[in-house]
Amino acid sequence: MQFDTFENLLFSLVSVSWKHSFLDVYRCIERLFSISFWQEFYQNLGIKDSLINFSANIENYTDWRPKEKEAINKLIDSQPEYAINLLKEIKNDLDGNSEGNLGEFIYKIRNSIVHFRPATEPISIDDKNWDKLIRACLLVIEYCYNQYKDEFNDNCQNQVVIERSRDNLQD
Template sequence: MSNEIFGRLKSAGAKDEPGFLVDDNARWIARKDDKDASLMADAEVTILPLGMRSFASRISFDGERYFCFSGLPVPDFLPDGFEQISATPGLFGAVFVNADLPVTATAAEIRDAIEEQHRGVEGYQGHDLQTVLDLFQEVDFFRVASGADSIFLESLERVCGSYCARGYPGYPLGLSSMTLSSITELFESGHDTLPYHLPLQGLLSYTWPAFYLELYRCIEQLYSVPRLQVLRKRLAHAGPIAELASTLESIISWRPREQESLSAILSKISEGRRASILSSFSLSADTVPTATGHNCAEKIYQLRNAHVHFRPALSAPLISAEEWDRIIYTMCVTVIEVYDLFGDIYTGNSLDMA
């Protein structure tokens, strides 16, 4: 581990300055304790790349859970059961090995930090961790507090989504505080069966349509439910609808009709939610139609088609940032409600066979 860390520092210095520091002197980070050293060697580490210079990670060891983030702003307010902690040699080492953490220091800064500190120098017992941390891209570490049992804290994608929403810097999208609150609620309180990688991709997007389409795809996963809920009953099929849908598509290429399925799903949500969908999706020149599932599906599907297909008759409407923000908010709360209604039915955790 130490050879890799200091080897990477030497390589980075050599790229910045030819002839930089060529020696074989041993260097290492001063250890904290035996438990931390075991964490570095034995922890289960999952890395979630988010971009060229950003990532999230979950570290599990000895019954404890840690998360780390790099390239993202630290939120002012963290989720319940989530606490920021100082880095340790073990945590840093676990992330370093698995995330290919880049060096950000110049050759001069690296030289000042390591050239005259190594084995053989009187009093050397290893480099101070902070000295080494300052040479790499910044990483922030967090621990799940003892006794915290929220389900969302088990998922790296959900924790990452909550973290990004809570710490959203105001760009690239002008998401309002109300919309960010709905996004946070989606990640922290949404149904287990929600495909959380989709809203996370949307939140990290640089365009409104991209975020919209990811939220649309969340609902799209449930399109088979209305039809297959009836078929499952007639066939006395005991497995989940998700399994039945996969079987039908792979064997006979059956897929539900999109707008028809969306209409059937939205007819089951609350009338107030349908009214908010039509209000949000009806632009300034439009007349708001009656709050039916059909009318809601038509609005949502038309906007989806306008940004998926490239045909003259389907040109995307001009939508202001404020209108997009309202649409994203409405889609978030609609996704939450739809999965509360259909999530268990889709996965087979519900006894509802109607």
């Protein structure tokens, strides 16, 4: 797991509020948006560079990234049943039904915290559902980071080589 992801999870653990804990966990999911969005296209092109670098290059060179709502829906739809069921429980408790896009539901909660606009309604979540929501998001993180572990490991190894090269140049 990358250091920045580990750092976000650590901040989530020591947070004094549920919403800030959730936001740090959400950032780990957000890290996956472009990777999961571009995976099929990347594989079809047969590119030799890593999927992470490919995703970063698309964003850096074209200034384009997937819309968050679409990306999170695609990501959440591919999750194991136990994570989906937990998210449905929370959605049912808060919205009165478990139908609809679960990714959009998570995104709506995120937006209710980070945006302070008149059109953005705050969402009231009790301790039980905060706990479930964060647990469900952690299940998503565990599943996805295991799914992409080779990508992350390759990218981390490349970063170490780059950093060592920089250190050698400075000596």
